[in-house]
Amino acid sequence: MALGLLWTALGAFFFVNALNDELRIPTIFFVIPLLLDAALTLTAAFGSVGTRRMLRLGKCGLFVIISLLIVLKPGGSDIAIGILVGIILILDACWRVSSALVVRFARWRRSIALAVFEFALGLWAFVPWPTHWHGEVGMDVGTLIAITGTSLVGLALRLRRLPSRVPISRILSEGWPEESCPEKMDTPAGPPARGNLTVHVWTPTGALAPLTRGVERYIAATDRNGVISTGHAALEASPDIYISHYPAQEIDATPGDFAKALRATRENDQPGRWQPSYAIESGEWCASSFRIELTDINLEALRRFWSSYRLNPTYNLTNRNCSSAVAKALDIAVEGTFASASRSPRVLVRLLFQPELWTAGWLRYRAMAMAWTPGIVLDYSRALSAVLGLRGSSSPPRQP
Numbered sequence: 001m002a003l004g005l006l007w008t009a010l011g012a013f014f015f016v017n018a019l020n021d022e023l024r025i026p027t028i029f030f031v032i033p034l035l036l037d038a039a040l041t042l043t044a045a046f047g048s049v050g051t052r053r054m055l056r057l058g059k060c061g062l063f064v065i066i067s068l069l070i071v072l073k074p075g076g077s078d079i080a081i082g083i084l085v086g087i088i089l090i091l092d093a094c095w096r097v098s099s100a101l102v103v104r105f106a107r108w109r110r111s112i113a114l115a116v117f118e119f120a121l122g123l124w125a126f127v128p129w130p131t132h133w134h135g136e137v138g139m140d141v142g143t144l145i146a147i148t149g150t151s152l153v154g155l156a157l158r159l160r161r162l163p164s165r166v167p168i169s170r171i172l173s174e175g176w177p178e179e180s181c182p183e184k185m186d187t188p189a190g191p192p193a194r195g196n197l198t199v200h201v202w203t204p205t206g207a208l209a210p211l212t213r214g215v216e217r218y219i220a221a222t223d224r225n226g227v228i229s230t231g232h233a234a235l236e237a238s239p240d241i242y243i244s245h246y247p248a249q250e251i252d253a254t255p256g257d258f259a260k261a262l263r264a265t266r267e268n269d270q271p272g273r274w275q276p277s278y279a280i281e282s283g284e285w286c287a288s289s290f291r292i293e294l295t296d297i298n299l300e301a302l303r304r305f306w307s308s309y310r311l312n313p314t315y316n317l318t319n320r321n322c323s324s325a326v327a328k329a330l331d332i333a334v335e336g337t338f339a340s341a342s343r344s345p346r347v348l349v350r351l352l353f354q355p356e357l358w359t360a361g362w363l364r365y366r367a368m369a370m371a372w373t374p375g376i377v378l379d380y381s382r383a384l385s386a387v388l389g390l391r392g393s394s395s396p397p398r399q400p
Helices: 002-018 028-046 050-072 077-103 108-125 136-161 168-172 255-261 278-284 299-309 322-334 345-352 355-368 374-391
Strands: 194-202 232-237 241-243 245-247 272-274 290-298
Touching: 002 136, 028 050, 028 136, 050 077, 050 355, 077 108, 077 136, 108 136, 136 168, 168 322, 194 299, 194 322, 194 374, 232 278, 232 322, 232 374, 241 299, 241 322, 245 322, 290 299, 290 322, 290 374, 299 322, 322 374, 345 374, 355 374
Parallel strands: none
Antiparallel strands: 194 232, 194 290, 232 241, 245 272
């Protein structure tokens, strides 16, 4: 709470300061942390491969471009920054509204209200008033910091109301059934059992032969007969955990029927079933498109979650599906991973500069404002596996 209030006050200070031509902080001070982060990210990129390297190089390039715009101040750079920020805010606000109206997820009305506020900020970025864009950088930085600070305050309030013996991961997800509340379970004495898990993902592009490319990786794909599939996700942990949620009756449908099923409302709830094992599921269908391994996770917490969550087989395409079950299980399994190193400033700094940590947060933000899908779970589990590699006790897991 204290950190959130301090961060909000700092954002408000930057915002108000940017409105004053005489006392405005030189923009070079905003460039220093950006270039420092870019340099550290570039250094880390040389020791990475594949997706991790691309993430780091992309982040480094973005920060360098923003810094150059601020430092060099080419003709109209202030206007360009204002227009760029306005476009980003307006596009994100439109995406929020469209997702909320289509999916009708929990608290969708609140999401629309926040989108309207974001849209108004985007429009304001196009207007030269009150600084003729000269204070655009300070205003944008201040707004971002203030919003982050208020989010921390909200998180602090939720943590304070969290009952004892309930995992923090529970407040990160909506739609947890009451019977899966871990405070009603007995906690075993002694250190928790550790183990490994595997996330299996059948992406729509892997399950079907799509006619086009684009959203099918993250949302759905259409085959040549016009039937839509969303793919599938499952989680496996030896010897007795296999989380694979399926509707009791297949819902692959035409675009018209699929659009009706997207709403996360009770009328779209239907009976579901749990697949017994990966061997049986892959034998009846096909092998998973991707397999992501996470090592040294809290196997005991995962087992307690699964024994309770499976009591309710209700399935909903956008609210309680295969992907949301895997995401919740992942959060339970990795919670407390850095507990032994939580007092180390070095570990905290390494985490804050880890692009995959922020990628995981962004993916969660998108999923909660739309729906967990197999494509999002795939990238989310990849990001988590990279973050877990910072523990130092084991090398980062391979990602086939």
